[in-house]
Amino acid sequence: MNLSGTFRRLDPFSIAAFIVPLFIYLLTLAPTVTFFDSGEFITAIASLGTAHSPGYPLFINYAKPFTFLPLGSIAFRVNVATAISAASACYGVFFLTLYLLKDEQGAWEARLGRLSARLCALSAALTFACTARLWLQSNHDKPYPLLAFISAIVFWLMLLWRESYLEGRERPSYVYLGAFLVGLATGAHQIIVLMIPTYAWLLISADRRVVFRVKEFLIAFAFGFLGFGIHLHLVVRALQKPLLNWGDSKNLTQFLWNLLRKGYPVEKPPRDLGLLWAQVNAFNIPYEFTIVGMVLLVAGLAGFAVTRKRYLVFGYLIALASFLLVIVGYFNTPGELIFLTEEFFTPLYLLSAVFIGVGLFVVLREVGSHLPERSAVRGALLLPLFALPVAVCAMNYRENDQHQNYIAFDYASNTLRSLPQNAVMYTWGDSGAFPLWYLQGVERMREDLALPHTPHLVFDWYLDSMPVLFRGSRLYTLPMDQRYPENTLFLSVMEQYAKRPVYIDFSTRYSVAFQNFQLHQRGIIYRLDPPDFPSATLDSDVWGLYSTRGILGGSDMFFRDLDTGKAILIYGAALVESGETLLKLGEKEAGTRALDLAGRVSPEAGQQALQILRSYGVR
Incomplete structure (x- = not known):
């Protein structure tokens, strides 16, 4: 086995997209239990039980093996599990950004030694890593980074299917695997279903006739239902009476009560413009990525809107509409509880980070195209690529440093x-x-x-x-x-x-x-x-x-x-x-x-x- 050849093929940029966020998260990791749902999640994970509705069985089973690590307390080990899932989500940003830019690398990119796309993707990943929302979810036990990572994988699988279909090759296995992962991801949180309209659009926009493929859709549904089977954890463990057995899903009635969150009846408040604005601002691109990030997001969407990749722009807008219509429109969360809905947008923030990476590439390409071919300034354009992640990191580091949070x-x-x-x-x-x-x-x-x-x-x-x-x-x-x-x-x-x-x-x-x-x-x-x-x-x-x-x-x-x-x-x-x-x-x-x-x-x-x-x- 040629190990030296294997190491030469490793992409240092992709490694950095995972390792650098992980290092930041471990540096600021909470050493023990924190407030909100932390103590309940860790107790459920340690006992392989059931957390509050809807149970979070995927997150519990993902984090359970980490409790056997020979370091720190059980709480610290679970926090490490979350840090790894958040770093994986950052890698998902890098991978998706690079995948979307693979056909955009023309002569200008070639003259720079094929670095620009990778550096833009890495910058997007590091920017996402240092956003207030993901960082807060990374240094103590949270299921949303795991959910975001799975949403990125499914997005990529839908793109693979689309590419192979347009090339005349049928690859339904991509869709089946994606459906399985969506079903599985409901065990991290049910908001993964808000990404389904975007996934469906990526298929339908390739050829509208795919909507008539009833057999394939039934098979995909079956795979999704198979992934959803992770929720049997609630029933199996309820019969074993674990330490934390929220809802006691020992029968169908209790299982549905838990799954459908019947234990949290909330009277929806009368909505005025002030409440609506506060609810909409639970998703806040300028706050998470700064105004510069917002400009780059618009540039990335605009850059693809005028090309044959405009279907990706529609996919992002469909995801945005889906999240806002359900989380803002349907939930109608009371003002004092809006902060709880901010975490639900994590998959949408991941997709936003991808288009910020695209926008960064578009801006560099446009600026570079107006410079002389042999100008040294072309190479210098790559130097400020990491100004955005450094700025976002500096803004959020102190408020997210939990390494002394006892x-x-x-x-x-x-x-x-x-x-x-x-x-x-x-x-x-x-x-x-x-x-x-x-x-x-x-x-x-x-x-x-x-x-x-x-x-x-x-x-x-x-x-x-x-x-x-x-x-x-x-x-x-x-x-x-x-x-x-x-x-x-x-x-x-x-x-x-x-x-x-x-x-x-x-x-x-x-x-x-x-x-x-x-x-x-x-x-x-x-x-x-x-x-x-x-x-x-x-x-x-x-x-x-x-x-x-x-x-x-x-x-x-x-x-x-x-x-x-x-x-x-x-x-x-x-x-x-x-x-x-x-x-x-x-x-x-x-x-x-x-x-x-x-x-x-x-x-x-x-x-x-x-x-x-x-x-x-x-x-």
């Missing part, structure tokens, strides 16, 4: 440190619950505790998952139309109160009014006590057990997402409450320390702390 891990571990043996604590928000699931279920911390999640108490499948806590519970007897988080919480608390210490987290404290209990603070959580319990009590020693990495003003950790910011505000508000209580108890020194720390954690809390200190005559 805030979610510490918030969850601090919560666990606050609880006595065999306590039960009710959580409310997902970001307050999911890191706890990871620490207890995967890292095996504080397995003596029960941590029910209040919004899920309305579901029988969730009660079934905690038989020790809910066996024989009256919650099962409540009719479904009478199950609301508040009343199921109160009923469950009354059942548990006589058996074990009952606590609630900060979010629950400020979401529900506990009129029949006194709430006594213990750090960032609260103990429920009877009304006649002495009110002037405080467990202040728990603050000394807390880890505060990344939350003090002098920290080098800059990364702040929405829930990280909320966690910091919770620390600040809890310290203010603790400090004020200590002052009431006459513990002036301890109260002042707590209020001073509150100001160091959060400027908002600092203003409130200053007012409290003044009211007690403390300078």
